[in-house]
Amino acid sequence: MAATRIDCDIHPAVGGTRTTLLPYLSDHWKEQVVSRAIDGLDLNSYPPNMPFTGRVDWRPAGGKPGSDLKMVQRGAFDQLGSSHAICNVIYGAQAVFDSYMAADFCKAINDWIAAEWLSRDPRLSASIVVPMQAPDLAVEEIERRADDNRFVSVLVLAQGETLLGRRHYWPVWQAAAKHKLPVAIHAGSAYRTAPSSIGWPSFRYEYYLAEAQAFQAQLLSLIYEGVFGKFPDLKVVLMESGVSWLPAFMWRANKTWRGVRVEVPWVEREPASIIRDHVRVTMQPFDGPPDAVGVADVIEQIGSDKMFLFASDYPHWQFDGDDPMPPHLPASIASRMCQDNPLETFPRLKLAA
Amino acid sequence: MSDVIDRPILAAEEAAKSRLRIIDCDVHPSIHAHADIEQFMPKRWQQHLRTYGSHLRTPYIGTTPYPRSSPLIARRDAWPPTGGPPGSDLDFMRKQHLDPLDIEYGILQVLDLFIFSQQNLEFGAAVQRAINDWQLAFWSDRDPRLKASILAGQDDTEFAIAEIERCAKIGRYVQINVCPRANEPLGRRRYWPIYARAQELGLPLGIHVGGYGGHAPTGSGWPSYYVEEHQSNAHTMAAQLTSLVLEGVPERFPNLKIVFIEGGFGWIPSTTWRMDRHFEAFRSEVPHLKRRPSEYVKEHFWFTTQPIDEPDEGKHLRSLIEWVGADRLLFSSDYPHWDFDDPRYAFKTPLTEAERRKIFNGNARAVYKF
Numbered sequence: 001m002a003a004t005r006i007d008c009d010i011h012p013a014v015g016g017t018r019t020t021l022l023p024y025l026s027d028h029w030k031e032q033v034v035s036r037a038i039d040g041l042d043l044n045s046y047p048p049n050m051p052f053t054g055r056v057d058w059r060p061a062g063g064k065p066g067s068d069l070k071m072v073q074r075g076a077f078d079q080l081g082s083s084h085a086i087c088n089v090i091y092g093a094q095a096v097f098d099s100y101m102a103a104d105f106c107k108a109i110n111d112w113i114a115a116e117w118l119s120r121d122p123r124l125s126a127s128i129v130v131p132m133q134a135p136d137l138a139v140e141e142i143e144r145r146a147d148d149n150r151f152v153s154v155l156v157l158a159q160g161e162t163l164l165g166r167r168h169y170w171p172v173w174q175a176a177a178k179h180k181l182p183v184a185i186h187a188g189s190a191y192r193t194a195p196s197s198i199g200w201p202s203f204r205y206e207y208y209l210a211e212a213q214a215f216q217a218q219l220l221s222l223i224y225e226g227v228f229g230k231f232p233d234l235k236v237v238l239m240e241s242g243v244s245w246l247p248a249f250m251w252r253a254n255k256t257w258r259g260v261r262v263e264v265p266w267v268e269r270e271p272a273s274i275i276r277d278h279v280r281v282t283m284q285p286f287d288g289p290p291d292a293v294g295v296a297d298v299i300e301q302i303g304s305d306k307m308f309l310f311a312s313d314y315p316h317w318q319f320d321g322d323d324p325m326p327p328h329l330p331a332s333i334a335s336r337m338c339q340d341n342p343l344e345t346f347p348r349l350k351l352a353a
Numbered sequence: 354m355s356d357v358i359d360r361p362i363l364a365a366e367e368a369a370k371s372r373l374r375i376i377d378c379d380v381h382p383s384i385h386a387h388a389d390i391e392q393f394m395p396k397r398w399q400q401h402l403r404t405y406g407s408h409l410r411t412p413y414i415g416t417t418p419y420p421r422s423s424p425l426i427a428r429r430d431a432w433p434p435t436g437g438p439p440g441s442d443l444d445f446m447r448k449q450h451l452d453p454l455d456i457e458y459g460i461l462q463v464l465d466l467f468i469f470s471q472q473n474l475e476f477g478a479a480v481q482r483a484i485n486d487w488q489l490a491f492w493s494d495r496d497p498r499l500k501a502s503i504l505a506g507q508d509d510t511e512f513a514i515a516e517i518e519r520c521a522k523i524g525r526y527v528q529i530n531v532c533p534r535a536n537e538p539l540g541r542r543r544y545w546p547i548y549a550r551a552q553e554l555g556l557p558l559g560i561h562v563g564g565y566g567g568h569a570p571t572g573s574g575w576p577s578y579y580v581e582e583h584q585s586n587a588h589t590m591a592a593q594l595t596s597l598v599l600e601g602v603p604e605r606f607p608n609l610k611i612v613f614i615e616g617g618f619g620w621i622p623s624t625t626w627r628m629d630r631h632f633e634a635f636r637s638e639v640p641h642l643k644r645r646p647s648e649y650v651k652e653h654f655w656f657t658t659q660p661i662d663e664p665d666e667g668k669h670l671r672s673l674i675e676w677v678g679a680d681r682l683l684f685s686s687d688y689p690h691w692d693f694d695d696p697r698y699a700f701k702t703p704l705t706e707a708e709r710r711k712i713f714n715g716n717a718r719a720v721y722k723f
Contacts, residue, residue, distance in 0.1 A: 051634055051635075051637065052631070052634040052635060158572075158573065159572055159573050160573065160574075161574065162573075162574045162575070163571065163573050163574045163575070163576055163577075164573070165577075166577065189572075192574070193568065193569040193572070193573075193574055194568045194569070194572070195572040195592075196538075196568070196571075196572045196588060196589065196591075196592035197533075197534050197566065197568050197569065197570045197571065197572075197585060197588065197589045197592065198533060198534060198535075198537075198538045198539070198566070198568065198589055198592045198593055198596060199535070199536060199537040199538050199566060199568050200537065200538075201538055201592075201595075201596060201599075202538070202540070202541065202596075202599075202600060203599055203635070203638050203639060204635065204638060205599060205631065205635035205638050205639060206538075206595055206596060206599050208631065208635070209595050209624075209627055209628060209631065210572055210591075210592050210595065211572070212591075212623070212624075212627060213571070213572055213588035213591055213592060214571065214572035214573045216584075216588060217571030217572060217573045217574075217576065217581070217585065217588065218573055220576070220580075220581045220584060221571075221573070221576060221577075221581060224576075224577070224578050224580055224581055225577060242623070242627050244622070244623040244626055244627070245620065245623035245624075245627070247619075247664070247669065248619030248620050248622070248623060248662060248673065249619075249620075251619055251662040251663060251664045251669075252584055252587055252617065252619055252620075252660075252662060253584060254663070255660065255662065255663050256580055256583050256584050256660075257580060259422065259691065259692060260422045260578075260579060260580040260583060261580070262422070263422065263578050263579055263580050264578060264580055285627075285630060285631070287623060287626050287627040287630045288626060288630075289622065289626055289676070290626075290629075294672075294676070297669075297672045300669075301664065301669050301672075317634050318634075
């Protein structure tokens with residue numbers, strides 16, 4: 001068998017609430033989705049027909065990219081050479097306004113992924129999708145899944161209802177930390193506020209680029225609200241965030257903290273060192289400079305070889321060909337990010353023999 | 354480290370017998386007394402200011418949404434002995450800033466009276482017009498080193514164009530300022546008439562951080578602390594660069610110069626790498642772009658340096674400067690604010706003589722045609 005290579009970010013697609021999820025919904029919501037025709041909750045962040053949402057060779061003849069298990073297995077494992085993969089389901093349950101509907105849809109997604117993906121391929125594990133609209137229900141969902149070690153993290157959107165450091169979310173982080181589940185913050189928006197302070201952009205391209213700044217805001221929020229002080233074992237994984245913004249972001253955070261730290265006296269260390277200890281990033285996309293010297297500089301500036309996690313972001317069109325590894329990555333980083341770092345980041349990840 | 358920190362830049366210059374004077378692209382003058390500005394307003398709006406004040410998309414009437422780190426975000430030593438807020442006394446500004454740092458030109462950036470964020474657009478127009486007049490009467494007329502900007506809030510585009518015409522006739526303004534936090538991203542088509550006029554007049558478009566456009570300061574909602582809000586200025590600037598490039602503003606107005614002010618410059622490389630990196634996948638959505646995004650950034654945009662990044666290792670700042678390009682950088686101090694950058698100490702890495710000449714003077718001289 002090939003060397004262990006853990007793909008930390010692949011995307012099985014939900015067909016719909018009245019199809020894929022129907023058997024997993026409660027009786028109430030089964031009746032509701034049918035009688036009210038509640039469906040079509042694909043997130044606006046990833047329209048299925050947009051080129052970026054599915055690479056040409058990863059699009060099934062019918063259905064959405066990522067909806068066919070056999071095709072995903074061929075792509076993510078046979079073609080890209082991974083030995084294991086973590087499924088992150090990005091569907092609109094996290095964006096639903098009705099928190100009871102959100103909770104039932106999240107529960108259905110988790111039951112569906114366990115029954116129809118994880119049980120059919122031991123190489124797969126998954127993140128728990130939770131209704132952050134109602135933190136108490138999110139905690140319930142984590143507890144419900146906590147005994148199943150095939151669930152290795154808690155998945156939340158980079159752009160949800162409020163910044164993730166806010167105190168009303170702390171019970172969720174407490175539950176995550178208790179069960180050794182890192183919090184995976186994934187690109188995607190619930191469209192509650194504009195994707196940046198400047199307002200609503202014209203293009204999806206623009207929206208996608210702005211997500212990098214949304215991730216930065218989440219890190220500042222988690223740090224300055226004191227989440228990592230309160231939950232010292234908590235790890236946060238940024239998924240599909242882009243990576244190359246980290247150095248300048250950390251410099252600016254350190255400088256601003258030095259100037260204004262009187263406002264947040266509970267933050268006793270430089271933000272950059274907190275980030276290196278608590279934050280991990282998936283390496284697709286990397287968004288690096290075009291040359292090897294530049295890539296080596298960015299890696300050195302980030303200043304930690306533990307932060308990087310191998311990922312393909314299958315079936316998103318992040319790269320062509322068979323190699324998800326960002327170009328020019330130093331060899332030492334490349335080897336750590338496939339096995340050591342993922343196993344350290346996701347302690348529940350039990351590898352198949 | 355000490356060879357950098359202790360290097361007295363002005364003395365070194367004198368030794369080189371060719372003095373490098375500083376062009377400071379971000380100096381904040383303040384209104385000393387309401388009467389100073391009211392004299393440039395019609396009675397109706399003087400009355401309005403006193404009765405209704407500023408109606409903004411913020412919760413309080415007496416302070417900013419996030420309490421700042423110091424009174425009026427100022428350096429503690431910048432309060433003039435004659436009274437009034439920091440930046441309101443020209444003599445003190447000369448004595449504390451312009452003279453000792455040998456400032457050849459200082460470009461005025463006015464933030465008073467929430468110039469770009471007044472919900473009542475007519476009042477906002479009256480404020481901008483008054484401040485445009487006040488900049489000349491109280492500053493440029495009294496000290497020719499200080500150069501005024503035409504404040505022209507983009508959301509009342511008709512007013513903005515009229516005000517640009519009025520000020521351009523006077524002929525003493527060096528740039529047109531619009532606001533990065535307003536209703537919509539600056540690249541949107543509705544704002545293009547302003548860019549068309551700026552290009553015809555040969556005036557750079559200045560975008561200074563700030564404003565209350567009603568959108569959350571971050572793409573993920575409202576932060577709790579000033580320390581978060583302060584850093585979100587960089588996010589705002591990254592989003593505006595993206596908007597302007599992707600909407601095709603430089604493609605459509607190839608001679609328009611765009612200056613980003615007080616956003617710093619650390620965020621630029623990763624923002625442009627990211628734009629380029631995803632260009633192929635999204636190209637069919639923006640067929641109006643004829644070149645890769647980074648090429649527009651390298652030709653049409655300039656960035657003021659403050660707040661400058663301070664990596665632990667000087668060589669990282671060196672990489673950053675090379676990635677952005679010394680041609681794109683304009684020194685700025687942000688006097689008299691607390692996060693002021695001193696030209697003698699701000700760059701914690703050695704610059705070549707050519708780089709220093711560009712960043713501290715030459716680039717601004719060319720952009721603003723001094």
